Amino acid sequence: MHEFLIAARLRDGAPVYVTPGACSRCGADRGIDGARAACCAPGESTRGHNRVRDELLALASLSDGAARSEAPGLIEAAPLLRPADVLTTAAFGRLTALDVGIVAPHAAGAGEDAAAAYVVSKVGKYAPHLPALAADGIAYRPLVWTTWGRPREDASAAVASMAAAAGRRLGAPSHALAARARTAIGAAIWRRAARMVGACGPRLARGDVGALLPGAGAAGAGGKALAGALAGVAGEADAVAGPVGTGGPAGPAGQVGAAFLGVGAAAGVAELAAAFESIAGAVGPGGAGAPGPGDAGGAAAEAAGAAGCSAAAGAAGEPAGGGARGPAWFAGLRLARGRGPPA
Numbered sequence: 001m002h003e004f005l006i007a008a009r010l011r012d013g014a015p016v017y018v019t020p021g022a023c024s025r026c027g028a029d030r031g032i033d034g035a036r037a038a039c040c041a042p043g044e045s046t047r048g049h050n051r052v053r054d055e056l057l058a059l060a061s062l063s064d065g066a067a068r069s070e071a072p073g074l075i076e077a078a079p080l081l082r083p084a085d086v087l088t089t090a091a092f093g094r095l096t097a098l099d100v101g102i103v104a105p106h107a108a109g110a111g112e113d114a115a116a117a118y119v120v121s122k123v124g125k126y127a128p129h130l131p132a133l134a135a136d137g138i139a140y141r142p143l144v145w146t147t148w149g150r151p152r153e154d155a156s157a158a159v160a161s162m163a164a165a166a167g168r169r170l171g172a173p174s175h176a177l178a179a180r181a182r183t184a185i186g187a188a189i190w191r192r193a194a195r196m197v198g199a200c201g202p203r204l205a206r207g208d209v210g211a212l213l214p215g216a217g218a219a220g221a222g223g224k225a226l227a228g229a230l231a232g233v234a235g236e237a238d239a240v241a242g243p244v245g246t247g248g249p250a251g252p253a254g255q256v257g258a259a260f261l262g263v264g265a266a267a268g269v270a271e272l273a274a275a276f277e278s279i280a281g282a283v284g285p286g287g288a289g290a291p292g293p294g295d296a297g298g299a300a301a302e303a304a305g306a307a308g309c310s311a312a313a314g315a316a317g318e319p320a321g322g323g324a325r326g327p328a329w330f331a332g333l334r335l336a337r338g339r340g341p342p343a
């Protein structure tokens with residue numbers, strides 16, 4: 001739930017920290033909006049990247065039983081390089097090393113289109129080895145998303161193509177598979193951002209939370225909806241005990257450690273979910289507990305740049321009930337979500 005709240009606030013451009021201060025990881029001023037954290041927290045950054053990789057591998061595996069991740073030794077001359085987060089024929093017909101990247105659009109040197117710049121940088125890194133890969137019948141393709149979930153077109157194309165291949169293999173609707181995959185990837189990317197915020201964050205007295213709640217109202221209509229929901233639960237936050245925030249131990253008595261706005265409110269989850277829905281346009285299939293914005297994009301930080309993204313396609317998804325879908329379809333979705341075979 002904590003991650004969901006942080007993701008909702010990041011998406012809206014609302015403050016995520018109660019007060020400005022030094023990043024608990026690198027010591028730099030981290031501000032209050034979480035943007036700085038998106039360029040820090042290497043551990044959570046990598047873990048989030050790996051969750052995206054795992055979603056792609058699951059999708060690839062639906063049509064390519066030989067798909068694998070992090071294949072070592074692809075480049076004989078540089079055995080330590082691993083250009084393939086996923087090595088599969090599922091995406092582009094030929095064996096392709098899919099290299100997953102997630103880049104912050106506001107990072108230094110990111111340029112007008114951070115995702116495009118990152119593709120160029122990745123291709124440049126592997127350029128000396130691409131002929132050797134090609135000689136082995138392996139193409140190289142970076143798949144890049146921004147921190148706020150916007151895919152570069154190669155990433156969109158790979159997901160759509162793998163979903164189509166899986167659809168043909170399973171006799172399932174490929175658009176549904178693609179939508180589910182985009183939602184799963186979007187959730188992984190937003191979870192990554194939220195956890196990076198957590199990793200860089202402070203631990204403050206819970207009393208500060210209420211004092212800063214009006215900040216949510218400064219972020220436009222969506223922020224006001226969320227701020228309203230938060231105001232509704234703020235009074236209940238006092239009743240909530242236990243550690244929150246980065247997951248560390250609770251502070252001394254009276255110092256619950258609610259360093260993040262909106263955290264610590266066990267009640268009011270439904271209101272917050274509704275507020276998030278009003279901002280994101282949809283809530284993912286995981287329900288209120290999971291951020292499922294798909295690749296709908298839209299964080300304020302990205303709005304300043306290339307805000308375009310594939311509408312709310314990722315968030316549309318399929319109804320949880322699934323209607324008249326067959327067992328194979330559900331099995332495919334469960335596999336695509338990394339949840340193993342149906343119970």
Ligand SMILES: [Zn+2]
Nearest residue numbers: 023025026040
């Ligand atoms: Zn930092």
